[in-house]
Amino acid sequence: MPALYIIATPIGNLEDITLRAIRVLKEVDLILCEDTRVTKRLLDKYEISKPTMSYHAQSKLSKSDKILSLLEEGKSLALVSDAGTPTISDPGCLLVAQVREKFGDMVEIIPIPGPSAVLSALSVSGFPSSEFLFLGFLPHKKGRETLFKEIAVSKRTVVFYESPHRIEKALESLKMHLATESPSNRRILVSREITKIHEEHFIGTPNEAILHYEANPDRIRGEFVVVVEGV
Numbered sequence: 386m387p388a389l390y391i392i393a394t395p396i397g398n399l400e401d402i403t404l405r406a407i408r409v410l411k412e413v414d415l416i417l418c419e420d421t422r423v424t425k426r427l428l429d430k431y432e433i434s435k436p437t438m439s440y441h442a443q444s445k446l447s448k449s450d451k452i453l454s455l456l457e458e459g460k461s462l463a464l465v466s467d468a469g470t471p472t473i474s475d476p477g478c479l480l481v482a483q484v485r486e487k488f489g490d491m492v493e494i495i496p497i498p499g500p501s502a503v504l505s506a507l508s509v510s511g512f513p514s515s516e517f518l519f520l521g522f523l524p525h526k527k528g529r530e531t532l533f534k535e536i537a538v539s540k541r542t543v544v545f546y547e548s549p550h551r552i553e554k555a556l557e558s559l560k561m562h563l564a565t566e567s568p569s570n571r572r573i574l575v576s577r578e579i580t581k582i583h584e585e586h587f588i589g590t591p592n593e594a595i596l597h598y599e600a601n602p603d604r605i606r607g608e609f610v611v612v613v614e615g616v
Contacts, residue, residue: 387456387492389484390463391477393470393499397580399430406497407431414460417452417480423467440464442476449483456484456492470501474521474546503544506576506610509586512542513615520545523555530558536613537562543613552609553598559613560591574612583607 390409395401410416410433417440418424424437440448455462464471464480471477484492507514518541523529536543536559547555552575563571575587575594585604587597598605 387459388461389492389494390497391471392463392465392497394427394465396468396500396502399427401500401580403499406499409497410463413463415462417462417464419467424465453487502579502610505579506612507544510574510612512612514542517542517544522546533558533562540615542615545611547609547611549606552605556591556595563591572614576610578607
């Protein structure tokens with residue numbers, strides 16, 4: 386039976402990949418990549434010689450049609466993103482939906498679990514995690530402040546991604562809304578460059594985080610994961 390494997394890849398350190406992921410990448414007929422150049426570094430490290438094809442948010446409909454045709458021919462494909470678990474805040478979810486709609490249970494869709502920035506940050510926060518709310522990347526404008534208001538009153542731990550261009554504004558919004566809606570000592574965790582050389586996890590109030598990055602502007606780089614303690 387043809388199969389589409391959803392394979393989690395390292396979010397920084399190339400050693401963070403499972404033995405099963407390496408085996409499956411060596412066995413499939415084709416690897417679908419967010420950026421083939423990024424994936425090539427991983428494949429070269431583990432001596433994996435398989436054809437690759439790009440698949441990302443800007444891919445045209447013809448690319449999806451080609452992928453569906455390959456599955457129809459009985460091929461087995463792997464889907465990877467540049468980092469972490471595909472389909473999570475990632476356009477790969479659209480491909481999975483298309484495969485399910487076209488083939489139903491005639492094509493196996495198999496997860497190969499592994500690295501996740503969300504779970505990595507949550508695991509070192511010390512905040513309750515039996516329930517948590519993941520918001521992905523927050524919108525740039527429309528609805529952004531509404532989400533911060535919802536975060537401020539959430540009883541659950543909340544996790545979201547942020548870019549270095551907007552992290553300072555995000556911290557200011559958290560400072561304002563958390564001060565209005567919750568105890569002044571409510572904490573957040575700001576994680577960046579997880580598993581990379583400059584990995585950092587800062588925990589404290591939003592105001593303490595703002596002061597930390599004001600004192601260390603060189604650390605406002607890389608991708609950020611913000612974890613907010615519930616009320």
